[in-house]
Amino acid sequence: MTRNLRDRFFAARKLTVDLVKPLSDADATVQSMPDASPAKWHLAHVTWFLESFILRDHVPGYRAFDDSFAYLFNSYYEAEGARHSRAARGLITRPSLVEVHAYRAHVEAALDAHWNNLPESALALLELGIQHEQQHQELLLTDILHLFSQNPTYPAYWPEPVVRAVPDAQAPAARWVSGPSGMQLIGHGGSTFAFDCEGPRHEVFLQPFALSSRTVSNGEWMQFMNDNGYGEPRHWLSDGWAWVQREHVGAPLYWQQDRDGQWLSFGLDGLRAIDLSAPVTHINLFEADAYASWADARLPTEAEWEAAAESHDAAAGNQLDAAGPVRPNASQAASLFGNVWQWTGSAYRPYPGFRAADGAVGEYNGKFMSGQFVLRGGSCATPRGHVRASYRNFFYPHQRWQFTGLRLARDV
Incomplete structure (x- = not known):
């Protein structure tokens, strides 16, 4: 169970990084509307979730990667204190995308080092962390789509051809x-x-x-x-x-x-x-x-x-x-x-x-x-x-x- 959980955890973390690879630092920073969040914020927020609810509470002596991140990357958890305005997430030009990736690597390394000593309650939170990250993978894609739709050149996130049906084909009759x-x-x-x-x-x-x-x-x-x-x-x-x-x-x-x-x-x-x-x-x-x-x-x-x-x-x-x-x-x-x-x-x-x-x-x-x-x-x-x-x-x-x-x- 623990091995399967670990494999799924790192697979989910890798997929998020893979989804962001086509983006520049500018692409990952901009926010196109209050309902959407920058890709860089998604990357950091799911990592803050792991740091705040698992490493901080279940790994004695753990020190936060950056104390300011608790304010920058909390989403809506009132019990976690004050946070940056959701509508202004696109103004977080720093930390850079490179620094956010370093934050992710730091938290992953800390979890990996203490994995075998985590209590059952922390493992349950790790499962929640996987599911939470998967939710943000979908949000990341839909937020990128909305962002790119605001660009008058309509850039393709995935420019390669897509195998699709004939454009004027009709769907089979519904029953x-x-x-x-x-x-x-x-x-x-x-x-x-x-x-x-x-x-x-x-x-x-x-x-x-x-x-x-x-x-x-x-x-x-x-x-x-x-x-x-x-x-x-x-x-x-x-x-x-x-x-x-x-x-x-x-x-x-x-x-x-x-x-x-x-x-x-x-x-x-x-x-x-x-x-x-x-x-x-x-x-x-x-x-x-x-x-x-x-x-x-x-x-x-x-x-x-x-x-x-x-x-x-x-x-x-x-x-x-x-x-x-x-x-x-x-x-x-x-x-x-x-x-x-x-x-x-x-x-x-x-x-x-x-x-x-x-x-x-x-x-x-x-x-x-x-x-x-x-x-x-x-x-x-x-x-x-x-x-x-x-x-x-x-x-x-x-x-x-x-x-x-x-x-x-x-x-x-």
């Missing part, structure tokens, strides 16, 4: 698949790792329902747009319609038209013609809900999605395996896992019996259970092996810079 109904168990159970918000396991009663056999495609989204989907208020929630009007939205994030009127999308592989057969992505809850209304369907609840997904392989589908091109693809659109996070109609709230852990680590999930909605299934930027059927991702209804899409549901 309705009945889900399990009646009394069902959802939430994580057992001894394997899960975040605290995934439990406790509990019963829910599901009315008969069906899920679409695949996620909604770009071509289908284009039909929604051509039918004035963004201009018809009857399909939109009140807050969603206000958002459309205020932000003048008429397409998913990163879509744009060229001089000839052809739709293009910007991804980590650059600006390309839209693949109509691939899953639509970078849409928010408001857009997903409006599309479902237009399609005479609805968003699934998270309980419906989880009950349907429990018998599926969570490691299947288009997910992140290594530092290489990342983009949703049509060939695996039927998988319940990977490609795009799938919006549900469920608010992110605690399950019956939920209790946050004691101490600063207890701030990890529970305090965010207000005003956000649950997404399920992982994406093309989610490290393979990170998600499971009970995994609950969550974002605010207006946010869409993540790889977010939708799968339709309906009552039966």
